[in-house]
Amino acid sequence: MINLKFKLNGEKVSVKTEAGVRLIDLLRNNFGLTGTKEGCGVGECGACTVLMNKKAVNSCLVLAGQLAGASIETIESLAEGEMLHPLQRNFLEHGAVQCGYCTPGMILSAYALLDENPSPDEEEIKEAIAGNLCRCTGYKQIMDSIKATADELNSKNK
Amino acid sequence: MKKNFSVVGRPVIREDGFEKVTGSAKFADDLKIEGMLYTAMLRIPETHAKINSIDFSAIEGSQYLTAICTRNDIAGIKKIGVIKNDQPVFCGDKVVTPGDVIAMLAGESEEELHKLIGKIKVDYTPLPVLTDPLKALDENALLINEEAGTNLIVHHPLRKGDVEKGFAQSDFVIERKYTTQLIEHAYIEPESVTAIPMGVSRGIKIIGSIQNPFTTRRIVAAVLNMPLSKVRIEQSHLGGSFGGKDDTMCMLSARAAVAALKTGRPVKIRYTREDSILESYKRHPYIMNYKAGFSKNGKINAMKIDIIADGGAYVSMSPFVTWRTVVQATGPYLIENVHTDVRAVHTNNPYTGAMRGFGSPQPIFAQESLMDEIASMLNLSPVEIRRINGLKAGDKTATGQTLQNHDVNLLTVLETAVEKSDFTNKWKDNRENKKILFEPDFSNPVLKDNDFIRPEDSIKRGIGLSVSLRGCSLGGEGIDAAAAYLSLQSDGTIYLNCGLAENGQGLKTTFSIIAAEVLGTTAENIYYLELNTGITPDSGPTVASRSTLMGGGAVKNAAEIIKQRLIPLIKSEWKLGDEEEIEFAGNKVSASGKELTTFPGLCRLAYSRGICLAAIGWYKSPDVHWNEENGQGDAYFTYVYGCQVAEVRVNIVTGEIYVDRVTAVHDAGKIINKLGAEGQVYGGVTQGVGYGVFEEVTHENGLIRELNFDTYTIPTSKDIGEIIPVFVEGDDANGAWGAKSLGEPTLELASAAIANAVYNAVGTRLYNLPLNLEEVMLGKKLRPVNNKRGSLA
Amino acid sequence: MNNIEITIPKTLQEALELISGGNEGIGIIAGGTDVVAGMRQGSNRFGGINQLVDVNHIKEMKGITGAGGIVTIGAAETFSGIISNKIIRKELPLLAKACGTIGSVQIRNRATIAGNFVNNAPCADTVPVLLAYDSTIEIKSLAGKRELPLAEFLKAPYRTQLNSDEIVTSIKVPLPKGDFKGDFYKLGRRRAVAISRITLALLIEIKESRINRLRIASGAVTPIGTRFNGIEKEFEGKTADEKTLKAIASRLGERVIEVTGLRWSSEYKLPVVQQICYQMLYSAVYGGGK
């Protein structure tokens, strides 16, 4: 057992855990943050995507013992109460959500993309979500949502 | 027919969307209950084996073990199935396929349970393995299910006219063989279910990623030997299903329930991806022999079809899946003489069952490839051959059914697709610039000077199309009816619930739109209740793209029942004459254009006058008729039509196929939920492309090689080009305003369109799915010699 | 796997001390994309591990610097870090391209370059490129440091020269001197997150219509990433015409058969690798193509 301290969704947290526990299990079991999903456990599907120090990572491949001092953000941190983040709203408005299982990971990958590249083109959007498998939507409406969000944020920042 | 819609057909945000984008939606594995136990399955790495003994002594008394569950713990039936009870909940004396489970451990730590599994000693004798479905019916074939006495699961014959005469009258007769592969549903959420014991008098509650709660309830009740009313099933948000969370979830629910009753504690089964791919059923591989006789002018006179479907070790949905195949095997063509035999057989391979498409993608690949081949033999275009043979209103299908009472839009979808994609010009251009595939010769593996192809010559474009007709709903497969419950609240908000399940396809939204349309309110005012077998009437399974048609019909009926109660109230309240038209629209109620009150105002009034504001709506399909002996009859009460055009690039030195564009034209009847309908097309086409180009579960002696998404590859965002959905809204007397089916038609067409496009590009016909690198280059599949991960692949 | 111990040393010295004890069960973890996925799949390579040393926070093993015609890449540098580096993009375009084809954004944000070649899968995508660039690696232990060419370091699939008390600290890539053209090629079963079926890295310098220098390395068609020095020598000095380019590609086919033998996949891979080799040479020499 280790005493682990890190930043989770903007707050400093500490937790007692085994070091070899995967970040996804830590989030779901110790913090009840079940928005992070498991689809494969081997880094292929992206359902478990979270932000680690602002970068998208597969939480099924990060171990608790590797976290010390890291800053982790999950899907639960995006909306402020009833106020959805523009990405979330655009996912809904563009029909980008079907079963919704890939959605949290997908939104976080998109979030990390826009953070780094506020005006991605279609190829860049595809690349950014290529590690997030979606079996329902065929990706089209997801890409539309990301594009729309980028446009919206850019016009606001002008 | 209502002409002006206020909600139907406009973009409406998903009913369950907010929860899903914020991560608060509860999927099955998100459920956590105090005192809950977890599980681990005991399997052996054999495809077929006799179990001599199981020795649990090494783990008995372990602090990590709460219970061992075996078939001795089952009070009721020990084998289950959606059609036939042939799949053991826990195997006793034999395993017949590698997914089979012998026993299940329950305890508090999953990790520790898995360690315990390794300590159990199973003494078994491997048995010979039957993997070739073509050998399943041999006289001396080993029997997978000895009680059945045969490996034949089902045989569907169809006889229309006289094929021999038809062949004799034909100018040409060709015979072709096509095969399709085993594939996995690959819903991104693996299976999970929790069973909660509710005490002796209350029975058991089951919450999970369950596609068909009513089927699950029936099976769990039979396994526990409990009345139906004591088994309550609640559906969690389902992380995709595509037909795949039926049998497997019934099985897992039964196991969890057995363990929950044995331990008196809630028990959760959560599958890893490996468990899921290993044990869950898949799409049937088909081996299809087609023989067609046709005249010089392109008219098909006769078709003889012989199909073997690999059902694997269990019956599952095979009888129904192959039934759809026999009905649709000749495609949407008018053919006087047809002789079809479809057989599903047992092997030791992974078992197969329902999957989006349900027995249609396979024959469509065959028959639409064949039509193109016939066209090219006669120097006709792919469009011409289909114009000549395509079904029109009043024509008789292969089952002898006359197409009527709906717009028979086959040629309309074809012409629309041809025009939208500029098919004819592109097809001609490509054909003229056709480049031949580089065909390696393995006896001379080192290439010679003139084998080499320059980079600029290696990419070739092609365009191809395919068309289909598809029977809606269950047809001759079973009782076809659905129910919906609607309850208006005194403030104008509405509870809605239906016995069909939300599997991610957006059914809640569609139903909310339908209710809102009838009552003139907005979909946002409708609060959709979760499906719970305790309160919702049984509506049969959510399969066969029947939810919009059947459930939509039921929702509309419920809303109309209530509306009919409200109209007399309005008339007496506002003293209106009989002839006055009452209109419900825009959250208002008006008479002959004059606003009377708001919708909430009306609800308040009705409530205060003691009017019953709840109703159960019911929709039962028109009857269908079917003759098992000759495959003749009215198979389905209505049909939908589709045409997809695929534009591809083929790399003639690597065999890569890039699908650049798919134009998908569908007559799904009235489109209720526009965003949802488009989403169905994008998703279905993408799955169709995966099926057509690279998805495949392979096995060595029945042992699956691709157990996770590293090797079982499904399309990523980069694997699919543009998809253009086009809807042709044909009229139909059935369902809600003639809204029919879309989910499955979108998936079934792409593989044939791609194969035809490859032919257009390079002049090579491909007969075996998937059209992967080796198939394109060598016309065959290559298989690794061992199953080890990371072996030189 | 839960009760593994994980230490995060801040300095190389600390890390070396941790692994110097001769503890059989101690392993190094960087991005963890091979280690964690492998442990979960029960790979026997990671079976006995009970302690992991995380090297992601060791300054000496991070960063990318260029000096004296050599680019030094910290062993624990992630693929994302490498791709976004200007020097690499400009001077070592094949490496940037290869790193860009690895896994997904999420994988590249974690996975490291040393992890890739220490793991030494047949399909490790950076290996052919690093071989073509004549890279050497620096390895340290408490006993000292050694430097050796990557080609020597890699022994067999999933096996290298690394001793249990050693850590790879950096990789040194000499900038190709001269007017090299070339490319990295990867073929998978789909267009993203794909296990390589064939990879080739190729550099060629033409002087006065002759092949002055040639470098060819493969992955996934050979048991491990392999450089073809013999072919290079044979064709250096030859006229760079189509005939020669074809001959090089055919010779590659022959060599792959010698090195790999005939396998289940050869019937497909052998002809394709020759075609691809020819096409890459052709594009490098004549420009154009894709």
Ligand SMILES: Cc1cc2nc3c(=O)[nH]c(=O)nc-3n(C[C@H](O)[C@H](O)[C@H](O)COP(=O)(O)OP(=O)(O)OC[C@H]3O[C@@H](n4cnc5c(N)ncnc54)[C@H](O)[C@@H]3O)c2cc1C
């Ligand atoms: C979904 C997915 C997709 C992938 N796609 C690709 C791909 O397209 N191409 C490809 O080539 N690979 C791919 N990989 C494999 C993997 O990401 C790479 O091999 C990666 O480079 C490994 O780096 P890592 O830092 O994650 O290594 P780790 O998993 O941390 O370590 C791998 C091995 O290297 C050792 N090690 C790491 N660093 C050092 C060091 N500095 N000194 C000594 N030993 C060390 C570890 O002990 C371990 O044995 C993929 C993996 C996944 C999960």
Ligand code: FES
């Ligand atoms: S669960 Fe982590 S990538 Fe699939």
Ligand code: FES
């Ligand atoms: S919406 Fe179902 S997996 Fe993406």
